[in-house]
Amino acid sequence: MDQKSHWPSQTKPRVLVVDDDTTAVKLLFQLLHHECEMFFALQATEAVARVQELKPDLIVLDVVMDQLDGYEICTALKADPQLCDIPVIFITSHFDASDEARGFSCGAVDFIHKPINPMVTLARIRTQLKLKEQADLLRRLSMVDGLTGLANRRHFDSQLQAEWRRCQRLKRPLALALIDIDWFKQFNDCYGHLAGDDCIRAVAQQLQRRCSRPSDLAARYGGEEFVLLWPDTELAGAMHLLDELMMQLNHAAIPHERSEFGIVTLSIGVCVGIPHDSCSALQWLEQADQLLYQAKQQGRRRICSGTLLPPAQVVTPAAVQATADSFSQPNGESRADEPVGNGC
Numbered sequence: 001m002d003q004k005s006h007w008p009s010q011t012k013p014r015v016l017v018v019d020d021d022t023t024a025v026k027l028l029f030q031l032l033h034h035e036c037e038m039f040f041a042l043q044a045t046e047a048v049a050r051v052q053e054l055k056p057d058l059i060v061l062d063v064v065m066d067q068l069d070g071y072e073i074c075t076a077l078k079a080d081p082q083l084c085d086i087p088v089i090f091i092t093s094h095f096d097a098s099d100e101a102r103g104f105s106c107g108a109v110d111f112i113h114k115p116i117n118p119m120v121t122l123a124r125i126r127t128q129l130k131l132k133e134q135a136d137l138l139r140r141l142s143m144v145d146g147l148t149g150l151a152n153r154r155h156f157d158s159q160l161q162a163e164w165r166r167c168q169r170l171k172r173p174l175a176l177a178l179i180d181i182d183w184f185k186q187f188n189d190c191y192g193h194l195a196g197d198d199c200i201r202a203v204a205q206q207l208q209r210r211c212s213r214p215s216d217l218a219a220r221y222g223g224e225e226f227v228l229l230w231p232d233t234e235l236a237g238a239m240h241l242l243d244e245l246m247m248q249l250n251h252a253a254i255p256h257e258r259s260e261f262g263i264v265t266l267s268i269g270v271c272v273g274i275p276h277d278s279c280s281a282l283q284w285l286e287q288a289d290q291l292l293y294q295a296k297q298q299g300r301r302r303i304c305s306g307t308l309l310p311p312a313q314v315v316t317p318a319a320v321q322a323t324a325d326s327f328s329q330p331n332g333e334s335r336a337d338e339p340v341g342n343g344c
Contacts, residue, residue: 012035012037013129014058015037015057016041016057016059017038017040017059018044018050018059019042019061019062019065020043020044021062024091028116030123030187031118031177034272037177039056039264048073048076050088055083055086056130057087057129057132057224058088058129058132059088059089060112061088062092064092064094070090074088080108084107087128088107089101089109089110090108090110090112093114108208109251110124147197148220149204150219150226150341151219153222156217156219159219160176160285163229164275166231168274170273172231173233174230174269174273175215175228175233175238176285177271178236178269178270178289179203180225181200181203181225182256182259182263182300182301184196184223187264189258199254202264203264206221206252209248210245226329228242235307236273239270243270246266265301266301267295267300268303268304269293269295270291271307272306272308273308273309288306291306292304
């Protein structure tokens with residue numbers, strides 16, 4: 001049997017086997033190692049930590065183990081939003097219908113019975129891995145904006161909450177920039193909606209180039225609005241990336257005769273800080289939106305920057321004019337290294 005044909009080597013699915021029966025573990029390894037990346041946990045107490053570490057595509061979980069049983073482990077996994085979509089197949093020597101019903105109620109997708117039948121076991125595991133692959137594809141498609149290929153609003157909303165909690169827990173800075181194409185309605189009226197789509201895609205490409213790390217996120221927020229989310233980024237670093245964005249778009253010189261600048265430009269509101277209990281992620285997003293509004297009110301084609309501060313510290317946001325001649329200071333440092341903003 002050509003097992004290698006099922007999964008390309010660079011995309012082998014990950015399978016975690018949680019079982020203290022070494023005979024079953026060895027048999028599953030022999031069955032699957034040609035087409036899957038195999039990982040093992042021989043103690044029940046290791047199971048959840050190993051799943052959190054590995055994020056496998058499938059878990060094969062023994063029902064009866066010391067200290068914890070499989071039902072308890074499966075229930076814990078399904079209660080975790082980060083792990084609940086990973087399919088669990090129970091492996092058991094019991095054939096009681098009530099045990100199987102309990103397993104399905106805990107969130108399992110299938111059962112494998114001991115002694116293991118190699119052909120049936122392989123077929124069941126392949127079926128669940130294929131279903132997982134299809135579900136992952138649908139999930140990814142549901143998180144992508146069809147026009148630009150960037151993350152969509154749904155993906156951004158989810159990622160914002162996750163990064164807010166992570167940065168709050170680790171006391172790390174988080175940078176958020178809201179971006180709007182200046183006078184885009186007039187651009188559509190002048191050049192047509194197809195040209196408008198091309199304009200949105202061109203801006204989206206520039207945004208994506210500002211996201212070099214796996215945790216960075218560029219998303220289409222709605223219409224001609226975009227958002228950039230940069231975890232572990234100070235204000236100076238965010239300003240440097242935004243200066244680059246404005247400069248690259250200026251060099252692209254996309255014609256816009258209804259703009260007073262003659263080319264497509266951006267207005268940006270950026271807010272950076274360490275998340276704290278006094279401010280929610282949505283309040284922080286509203287602050288960035290207020291900074292974007294200020295950038296528009298003050299003439300467009302500029303960056304308004306602010307720092308997330310504790311509520312007791314009330315300060316005034318600093319506006320930064322983004323022009324072709326002055327995106328950065330001559331010494332190469334991003335301007336507004338220490339801007340101030342309204343705490344929320």
